[in-house]
Amino acid sequence: MQSINNSTELNNSTLASSELQDNRSNAPVVKLCPHSAGVSCGSCRLNELCLPIALSEGEMQQLDDIVERNRPYKKADHLYRQHDEFRSIFAVRSGSFKTYVLSSSGSGRVTGFYLPGEIIGMDGIADRTHANSAVALEHASICEIPFSQLESLSLKLPSLQHNFFSILGAEITKDQKIHTILSSYSAEQRIASFLLGVSSRYARVGLSPTRFHLPMTRGDIGEYLGLTVETVSRLFTALQKKGLISVDNREIALLEKDELRAIVGADEF
Amino acid sequence: MQSINNSTELNNSTLASSELQDNRSNAPVVKLCPHSAGVSCGSCRLNELCLPIALSEGEMQQLDDIVERNRPYKKADHLYRQHDEFRSIFAVRSGSFKTYVLSSSGSGRVTGFYLPGEIIGMDGIADRTHANSAVALEHASICEIPFSQLESLSLKLPSLQHNFFSILGAEITKDQKIHTILSSYSAEQRIASFLLGVSSRYARVGLSPTRFHLPMTRGDIGEYLGLTVETVSRLFTALQKKGLISVDNREIALLEKDELRAIVGADEF
DNA sequence: AGCTTTGGTGACAGTTTGTCACCCCTCTCG
DNA sequence: CGAGAGGGGTGACAAACTGTCACCAAAGCT
Missing domain, CATH: 1.10.10.10 (Winged helix-like DNA-binding domain superfamily/Winged helix DNA-binding domain)
Structure with a gap:
């Protein structure tokens, strides 16, 4: 039973070495470590599940240009915290995250888990402030997509706009299913x-x-x-x-x- | 205590007479009854809370052109049913709706309530099929916005795209809050x-x-x-x-x- | 009118969960 | 290497918070 670790396979392939010299969360865009240097939406294995679905090569290149591939996050690193200003959404490239809120009365509540190919941060779109905190559950890497640039690009690329609408819609559908689960x-x-x-x-x-x-x-x-x-x-x-x-x-x-x-x-x- | 009925005031003003000659749900666009005939986004009291926020007059006119104002719905009329093909989203003009799913095991579960100025139907965006049914809780009127046209128009009107992103984001934030409520x-x-x-x-x-x-x-x-x-x-x-x-x-x-x-x-x- | 739907309550119980306690294991880190 | 922290597993216990059932009143349709 020790051999069940197919998820780590996926991690390793994209995560690569990464010495993690500094751990401030919300790191600036830094030089990419060797193994992920070549990563682009076009070469990403998740591109058919992520924002770029059905984009042409040229379109994907334009998306690629606004994506920031930060250094990897390690366990317990925060992507953002509740009440932080909303700037970007994040696509999980490898690893996983959870989002949670801290009920002022102490105990936190987990509001979601995010696996590779999924998008985090949409809770901040409405009022420009994150309603949750997002934290890595393990070593993880993400693609950060600045929201204002995503909006601009969506105006030019109908497929991208369409995909993003779908992703938002999927999040809504998912949340409503959980509503049913929790209520009955x-x-x-x-x-x-x-x-x-x-x-x-x-x-x-x-x-x-x-x-x-x-x-x-x-x-x-x-x-x-x-x-x-x-x-x-x-x-x-x-x-x-x-x-x-x-x-x-x-x-x-x-x-x-x-x-x-x-x-x-x-x-x- | 009999006098608490400010919500009905709002209904009357926009709902108007409405003889409701036929009750098929999913009604085609029909001639509007006299009192609502003049209604347009520009003259709608809810336009600052709905899709047209911050649109210029010209932009609002373009949005107006794709909005279909169907005849009023009466209590228990369905806007759409679970598994119906997704075509449009709906803005509640007056009255109210609930959305629900029928757990195959019988008992339905209410997934949301929608009051004037709120948008229904976003549960269908992701897979082009409604995950819920939506039904009127009382006499109600809505603005139907065909989704494909909304997408096209959003490409031309940055503010409209922005608003719609915000509305989707707000729905997500709302659903996550309910998650917390139900789980703790x-x-x-x-x-x-x-x-x-x-x-x-x-x-x-x-x-x-x-x-x-x-x-x-x-x-x-x-x-x-x-x-x-x-x-x-x-x-x-x-x-x-x-x-x-x-x-x-x-x-x-x-x-x-x-x-x-x-x-x-x-x-x- | 007369029916159906909705709302309000009492009495009762009971089942699923939470609470508390303790144990084991692994990992990390000094 | 040893201690400590965090994660995971279980047993015993109860217990209270709801759900169930039953019945009635009121309201609202046709």
Whole structure:
């Protein structure tokens, strides 16, 4: 069971060496480390899942020109913090992030997880201020896209505008699905639904939908799903005992996807 | 207490007579009834809260040209249904709507309420299919904006593109706030938060933030907040007994907003 | 009028979760 | 290398917060 680490493969390939000399989050654009120097939207393996879908080569080049590829982030580095001024959206190139809010009454609440090929930061578009904080769950690299430049370019490239509308729409659809989950699903249904969701998101970027690594802690999952850590832990083992999944710490294998779907009940995934 | 009906004022003014000869939902564009015939974005009282924010007169005219003002909807009329092809987004001109999904296991779940000046239908942008159904909670009128035309026009009018990005972003921010509410708030906090939310949305369109009419049933509220009808009912009366609100059926008065905020705890609203 | 829908409440219970406690393991870092 | 922190797993316990069921009143349609 030690061998389930297809997500790290993906990380390594794009993350490369990276000595991480300095850790200030919100780093300026710096010289890229050797291995990622050649990275451009055109050569990025995720370009069919990200902003550039269906862009011509010329168009992709124009997008490329406004993308800033910052140095890698390491675990616990912040991409931005709640109340920060909104400047950019970010595409996850490798690694993963979580977004969270700190309820003034102390305990934070995780509002989302972001895997490779997904976009972070759209919570700041409306009032130009980030409503969440975003933090790396592991070594990760991102493409930063300054929003004002994205807007300008979207005026020139219909496909880009269209893609961005779609991405925003997808975020809305996703959030509304979670609304349903939180307002009516039992703890077991939430966990099953969560696992199936992660599975299909990994599948989207070409990784195994049945064996994967969870980048987040049980605590994160609990906050995200409105459960306590203990409940999350217990349900993981319960599902394992039922033979539906196999759990080795954060290495997960979905053994009986159909039965997981049956638990969720709805016709999702 | 019978006099709390400022929301109906707004309806009457734009809704007008309307004989409602035929009730097929998804009605074609028809001749407008006399009182709303003159309505255009330029003359609409909501134009500073809706898509046309900060558009010049000429720009607003162009937007106006693609807006379809259908005949009014009456209670229980559907704007669209789950799985319908996505064609347009809709701006609520008067009245109100709810969106919901039917969990294949029967019971529906309300995913949102939409008041005047708000936009419905963004759940269909991503995969060109509506993820929710939208239904009128009372007599209502809407402006339908065909999405493909909106996209085209957005390429020509930077302000329009900007506004639409903002509206999408606002929807995302809103949905994430509900995520937090559902994942960690108690029933009482949810109700308090809900009332404050409705209050500020009414305030936005110039209605009283302290005395308003709820267009939805207790059941709708319950489904939205993940509570049962009984719990909603009980909490309404409990809050009334505490003197924080006054309830007469769907007529609500917020008497002690600060205490409501204290219940919610977070620094919202 | 008479029906349906909505809203309000009481009594009751109960099941799923949270709480608390403790243990083990791994990793990091001084 | 050893200590400490953080993550993960479980058992015992309860417990309270809601949901369930039942019934009634009021309102609103036709």
